[in-house]
Amino acid sequence: MKKISQYFLQGLLVLVPMVATVYVVYIIFTKIDGIFRFNVPGGGFLLTIALILAVGFVTSNLLANKVVLLVDRIFARLPLIAMIYTSIRDLVHAFVGDKRSFNKPVQVAVDASNNIRVLGFVTQDDLNALGIANSVAVYLPQSYNFAGNLIIVDRSLVTPLIGDPGEIMKFIVSGGVSSRPNNPSALPQRSGADDPGGQ
Numbered sequence: 001m002k003k004i005s006q007y008f009l010q011g012l013l014v015l016v017p018m019v020a021t022v023y024v025v026y027i028i029f030t031k032i033d034g035i036f037r038f039n040v041p042g043g044g045f046l047l048t049i050a051l052i053l054a055v056g057f058v059t060s061n062l063l064a065n066k067v068v069l070l071v072d073r074i075f076a077r078l079p080l081i082a083m084i085y086t087s088i089r090d091l092v093h094a095f096v097g098d099k100r101s102f103n104k105p106v107q108v109a110v111d112a113s114n115n116i117r118v119l120g121f122v123t124q125d126d127l128n129a130l131g132i133a134n135s136v137a138v139y140l141p142q143s144y145n146f147a148g149n150l151i152i153v154d155r156s157l158v159t160p161l162i163g164d165p166g167e168i169m170k171f172i173v174s175g176g177v178s179s180r181p182n183n184p185s186a187l188p189q190r191s192g193a194d195d196p197g198g199q
Contacts, residue, residue, distance in 0.1 A: 105161040105168040108138055108153055119172050120151075121165070127152065143175035 033044035059068050075085040104122040124137035134155050141148040161168060170178050 102139070102169060103165045105163065105165050106138060106158045107161060108140075108151070109157045109159075119161070119168065120148075121169075122158065123150070141169060141172045143173055145173075 029042055029045050032048050033041065036044035036047060059065050072089075076082050078085075102121040102123075104125075105119065106122050107117045107119050110116040110118060118140055120138040120140040122136050123139050127133075127135050127137060132152060135152050136155055136158055138151050138153055138158065139148055140151060
């Protein structure tokens with residue numbers, strides 16, 4: 001009976017990640033295919049990829065880029081639309097492109113003795129425009145969830161982390177059970193008095 005339990009657990013360890021990944025990819029494929037209503041499975045997905053590449057190629061041209069900037073300004077000034085558009089735009093830019101926001105991993109002390117800490121990313125290191133001095137904005141991703149919390153903390157409670165931001169994000173989202181960050185021994189090295197933006 002013990003052997004059967006071991007085989008069952010081993011089967012779960014192998015199958016669950018694979019099946020879940022295939023299911024997510026299948027959902028993405030079918031949702032995108034449903035938009036274009038192609039009879040060929042995957043046709044809509046391939047068309048979407050081609051469309052994205054085409055837009056990227058065209059907008060890399062200086063003239064087309066000016067048109068995109070003009071449209072961007074128009075969307076950013078429309079009532080109600082502006083809130084939706086700018087939120088989505090900034091979220092996408094936070095993950096990809098030259099203005100990625102999740103590139104300053106930090107640890108934040110939760111208690112006065114610094115025994116409890118949370119990991120996150122500095123998204124704004126100057127909040128004077130909000131009337132908040134000597135504080136930074138830190139985004140705390142949630143484990144196993146596409147969500148998180150934004151907290152405002154005193155600069156002295158924030159310690160920059162040394163390591164690849166992508167690996168640290170994966171470490172947080174997986175609840176700490178994924179591969180360790182590239183340089184785990186270096187995580188608490190800098191003092192909280194340092195610039196949390198690493199600049």
